[in-house]
Amino acid sequence: MQTLNERTKLSNPKAINSLEKNSRDNYLYNREGPWPQPSPRDPKGEAPAVLRLPRQEKESWKKEIGKRYMKNMWTYWPKALKYSIKHKGLSKIDDLEFNDLLTKGVFSKFLSKGITPQKKKIFEAVFPFDYNKGDYYVIDLSLMSFTKPFEGIFASGTIILFEKIDNNLKAQFIYVDEYENDKIVNPSSESDLWEMAKVFAMQGAAYKLILSEHALLHFPFDCINAISKSSLPINSILLQLLLPHFEHTLVLNKVVLNSTASPVENNQKFPYSGFLGDGDGQRSLVACAYSGIDGNDNYNGYNYSKEIEKFDSPYYTFLLEYYKVIKNFVSNVVQIIDEEEMQLIAEWAKYINQWIPTFSNGEKIMNKETLIEEASMIIWDVSVAHSADHYSFAQIPSYLIPLRVRIDPKSVGNKLVNWKKGMKINDMFRYRMEREMFFKPTNVSTLHDTKYRFDKVRYSKETRTYLEELNTIFLNDLVQLENKLKSKEIPSYIPLKEIARSIQY
């Protein structure tokens, strides 16, 4: 990272105007901006929602994003159809690819180290070895038990137990909740039982990512987005630091959560509705992440945290490296903020804390280190973490992560699996339409060219120039980081130029 020693660090930041905190003109939308409220669908199971949105934001979303949905819907279908015909039926996944996809890429976020008492109970009957001595990991996809598949479509809760061997995680057992007899299978089990266990696990991984874990990157940040826009003056540094990272998101999230045309609702009259069943089932997966699952120690409910959750995979290392660069930039910017603005930031944090109780409160945020961590988490989450999820997911061939499976798990082991009938062309067609419109990243504005409007802050010309220099250094640091990661051979989970600066899809 380029340090500030190479330039003259600004020793005396100077505000030349007051924050004018009582002037409505100095707030976005004349201080009649958005604000959170309890989720109308599920006040306890979903994050607070922001429903009353400024006209300007709605218009901009329609122009930049809504239009694209319509275009995709009418023009992408020949490609979707071609892919669906080519990959007709249900595909098997080989063991090596299964292990790599679940433990090295975006799904590795689900890994938990060690065997908890609840998992021990499930697996102890088949444990041929002393699990205290080995290096074990679990991915728990039990949430699939909460889906409500349409007639003829199936899913099953699965739990995968991995062992670390020569630094690679290898799936040793899969627990398949819907299997009739032997619910725990391993690579030596009868072929269909093991092959289908992997298919149900990959299906579960897709749903856990799209509807459960990824939702946590989206929705809790709506509160922060709305409260920042409505409570921070336009000439404050914090608002200008965060604003580029709030573009398009409120409208997008409202549409996803509340529109009857939302892919989550899965209304079959829309060609992009590719999920396995009823909208309530999809929404219950969102609730699994927020409220947890009773009696399951891998689903303990969500608590907002300003710290990145650590997991053991190169995907984490990749995300962490970006976090460090963002934090360095945020840290230098926050140092400039004066006492008058800090008082206002305390109010900002107090408002957010009322909706997200684990967000630092008004008192704690007065420590600049805390403010740096909170602001870095916001920027990192909605840019790098969010885009990397979408990009990595879109890199995985759709036929390896099915959304619909037409093999009844209860029949597996009793009769031969008919792989050709395991997924219809129409199932894959809908999936590919949905992927193109909603899963695959389509950027409106990107992180690598973000220009913060520090020219609007109430500081001296020298201070504003300094803030603009920090902006330039930040963008250079991002480029340098990408080069550094390449030389270290850390997989590039998303090219820098593909990282959106806000949640836009």
Ligand SMILES: [Fe+2]
């Ligand atoms: Fe997203």
